Amino acid sequence: MDIYGLMKMGLDATELRNRTIANNIVNINTPNYKRKYVTFEDSLKNEMDNAKIEVKVDKDSVVREDGNNVDLESEKVNQAAASLQYNAIVSLTNTKLSMTKSVISGR
Template sequence: MSNNIANLNTPGYKSKRVIFEEKLKNIMDNSSISLKTTNKNHINDGNSMQNINPQTLQDKSKSLRLDGNNVDIDLEMANLAANQILYNALVSQANSRIAMRRAVINGK
């Protein structure tokens, strides 16, 4: 997203998207306990986070602009806002879990 925003005024630039959520979801859904390997000779269950390879897709659709750039700033800003909301929610959840564990440890 930030790459698309940075190239908003670059003539001929085509927007790009990174696809990895579906791969991450599949690995998380299909593995109950993931084996950690520290040596190349260790047995691997195939569901390692190392097997997630993000894919970059370029939007080759036609542009409404004369310079050939197809970046839609409104879409990019909406996606940026959605990611910010998700990030803030995850940070808040992590902080809550840490606070709960701290309370249990301290006995308060």
């Protein structure tokens, strides 16, 4: 996988992660709702060429009396981390594009 493809997948993963976290927060009071999370980095570590972005359901964490397992504080921390990751990838992409542009223009 080339660097631009990897950056695009990283942006796609963090964007989906942000939407998934927002959906978890919206459903914090929905009985029997199970939080969802996005996996990408583990798949990337194991097989770079076949990395995939997946949304999974958390069936293992502690469940409240109403069957919901969303923890608002944890989701807010995850949301902040995902936003920082997204911004870092955008910055890296811009830097890479600037370097390519500089090489093409001969500067």
